[in-house]
Amino acid sequence: MPAVPKRRTPRSRGNRRTASNYRSPSLPTLVACEKCGELVQPYHVCPNCGQYRGRQVLEAKEE
Numbered sequence: 001m002p003a004v005p006k007r008r009t010p011r012s013r014g015n016r017r018t019a020s021n022y023r024s025p026s027l028p029t030l031v032a033c034e035k036c037g038e039l040v041q042p043y044h045v046c047p048n049c050g051q052y053r054g055r056q057v058l059e060a061k062e063e
């Protein structure tokens, strides 16, 4: 005999469960750049100084 729910899940409870799974996509995660301290996305080249993991990848805005 298969496992069968005894009661129908109330709509309010189903909504609550869905809400707990939902993360609002408001702000992306940011970390401080090692070089200039600018807030940048992790695992991305810093748009301010053009460095990624201590390596110059892009042209720096100002030298």
Ligand SMILES: [Zn+2]
Binding pocket: 033, 034, 035, 036, 037, 038, 046, 047, 048, 049, 050, 051
């Ligand atoms: Zn930087």
